[in-house]
Amino acid sequence: MELRFAIKIPNTAKSNLRLTYFILIDYNCAFLLFPYSNKLHKFIPIMSILEINVYPDPILKRVAKKIIDIDDSIKQLAKDMFETMYQAPGVGLAAPQVGHSISLVVADPASNDDPPNPMVLVNPTIIAGEGETTIVEGCLSVPGFSAEISRYQKIVIRALTLDAEELELTLEDFPAIVIQHEIDHLQGKLFIDRISRLKRNIFERKLKKGTLA
Numbered sequence: 001m002e003l004r005f006a007i008k009i010p011n012t013a014k015s016n017l018r019l020t021y022f023i024l025i026d027y028n029c030a031f032l033l034f035p036y037s038n039k040l041h042k043f044i045p046i047m048s049i050l051e052i053n054v055y056p057d058p059i060l061k062r063v064a065k066k067i068i069d070i071d072d073s074i075k076q077l078a079k080d081m082f083e084t085m086y087q088a089p090g091v092g093l094a095a096p097q098v099g100h101s102i103s104l105v106v107a108d109p110a111s112n113d114d115p116p117n118p119m120v121l122v123n124p125t126i127i128a129g130e131g132e133t134t135i136v137e138g139c140l141s142v143p144g145f146s147a148e149i150s151r152y153q154k155i156v157i158r159a160l161t162l163d164a165e166e167l168e169l170t171l172e173d174f175p176a177i178v179i180q181h182e183i184d185h186l187q188g189k190l191f192i193d194r195i196s197r198l199k200r201n202i203f204e205r206k207l208k209k210g211t212l213a
């Protein structure tokens with residue numbers, strides 16, 4: 001038998017992260033995970049749910065920096081971004097959305113019936129795009145609003161894996177849309193930057209009035 005309690009402790013070290021520490025209790029043994037106890041970290045993963053920045057946070061408009069060194073902090077950030085994305089829930093998340101203006105994306109664009117398809121992309125770029133497809137998009141950084149956006153139906157991207165291996169991927173349809181949306185984030189662009197002036201005005205008015213659904 002295992003009981004789980006989540007305690008949220010404000011993170012003093014890393015800006016706006018909120019770390020969630022779990023205390024695991026079984027019948028006759030109870031112990032507390034101390035945040036900086038490295039020994040315990042090896043046995044029990046510490047999960048972090050990050051705070052998602054929302055429009056009009058200026059970090060969302062910034063062009064993200066390329067990652068030069070994929071160190072442990074980047075790998076941990078990718079893990080935490082997955083936790084945050086799955087919890088939201090969302091199908092993709094870019095590092096600027098969680099307060100890091102660096103070129104890192106996590107995504108899981110599998111449809112409901114398919115097995116999970118988690119992807120981590122470091123410094124992704126679109127090297128080719130063709131066709132056109134349109135779906136109604138939303139964004140964890142623009143809560144309460146969605147709009148039809150036109151994108152490439154098929155893309156070829158280049159990126160690095162977390163092991164610094166070069167990756168070239170061809171994506172179509174929904175995964176292609178998700179990754180285009182996330183790469184936009186790295187360029188300081190949101191899906192609301194791709195809608196008509198009229199729709200954008202409606203959005204801004206609703207935001208001001210606090211009437212976004």
Ligand code: NI
Nearest residue numbers: 138139140141
């Ligand atoms: Ni988004």
